[in-house]
Amino acid sequence: MSYEVRGTLHNTREEALSALVGAYVYPDIAPDRDEALEALDTPGDTADELIADWGGDLGPGETPATAIEIADHIRGYRYAILKAVGCPLFQYREDSGHTEDLEATDLASAIDEARELLRDGDWPTGGKTTYVSAAVIDPYGGAHGVEVAIHPEEPECTESEHDWQSPHDLLGGLEENPGVWGKGGGVVVTEVCRHCGAYRITDTWDQSQGPEPVETIQYREADDASTAWVRANQAPSVLRSLIEDKGHDRVLSALRDFEDDPDAWIDEDDMDIKVEGEWLRGERFADLVDRLDDDLRWPY
Incomplete structure (x- = not known):
């Protein structure tokens, strides 16, 4: 059995119908987009014509x-x-009604392209992760939902990039899992930057954007507690640089004078300071290192 359309034989009726429609909708010599779109919008009228x-x-x-x-x-x-x-x-469509034609020729690529458009959009985050969505409209009018998370920009750091840490003495929680607190079916994780003291809070069970929980990130400025922790965290490296520059004996002599303790000691391995038999920690340690650094470098 063979079918003939415009002098060409076809093996199946489907192929013959495609040739018949093609000859009318998009002839070989000059494919007409307007004719094609009209044919697709009103297939019954096109068939009658x-x-x-x-x-x-x-x-x-x-x-x-x-x-x-x-x-x-x-x-x-x-x-x-x-x-x-x-x-x-394929077409990209937002809830606002905004649409864009997509370059993709298959659904998977169209969805990837739509995700990029969402990421490139100017979406207000309000300082916390916002989930935005759109739809990919396929050639048959079907809508395929697309959603991406738009995270807030990280705050500026005193160094080139943040170094997020979870110190138990600052953040609390379990010693084996500091800064982590249970919430619903997820957790809230708080971290602090060892350079600038800013906080990053990750909520894996955030229901502020609807009934379904999502994961969000937000940032909080450094406070007195995190600033003090940063100073204490940076003090050992400052002390090491001071000893390398001025010499251990000179720094140790200044320490003993400052504290009026002839037995004061500096552990060069761990960069710890002992005064009156007690190893110093936290802000007191940082303050003492600052005093040593300022005194021994002045007036140079």
């Missing part, structure tokens, strides 16, 4: 195509028709 202009002849001895059969074929081959005339196959 095609029957009137071309007839439904599919070759000698074959049952002619009907307008209903042609209209159904147009609907079923929407993707192929759009592609043949170079029309956009």
Whole structure:
């Protein structure tokens, strides 16, 4: 069995119908996008016009195509028709009504392209992760939801980048899991930057954006507690630099004078200071290192 359309033989009725529609909707010489779009918008009218202009002849001895059969074929081959005339196959659509044609020729690529458009958008975060969504409209009118998380920008750091830490003495919680607190089916994790003292809070069970929990990130400025922790955290490296520059004996002599303790000691391995038999910690340690650093470097 063979089918003939415009002098060309086809093996199946489907191929013959495609050739019949193609000859009308996008002729070889000059594919017409407007004709194609109109055909897809009103397949019934297009089928009636095609029957009137071309007839439904599919070759000698074959049952002619009907307008209903042609209209159904147009609907079923929407993707192929759009592609043949170079029309956009997928569309990006936001809830606001904003739309853009996508360059992708398959659904997976269209979804990736839509995600990039969402990420490039100017979305207010309010200092916390915001989830934004859009839809990819396929050639058949089906909508495929796309969602991405827009995280707030990290605050500026005193160094080139943040170094997020979880010190138990500052953040609390369990010693083996500091800064972590249970919440619903998730946790809230707080970290602090060892350079600038800013906080990063990750909530894995945030329900502020709807009934379904999502993961969000937000930042909080340094406070007195984190600033003190940063100073104490940086003091050992300052002390080491001072000893390398001025010498251990000179720094130790100054320490003993400052504290009026002839037995004061500096542990060069751990960069700890002992005064009156007690190893110093925290802000007192940082203050003492600052005093040594300022005194021994002045007036140079």
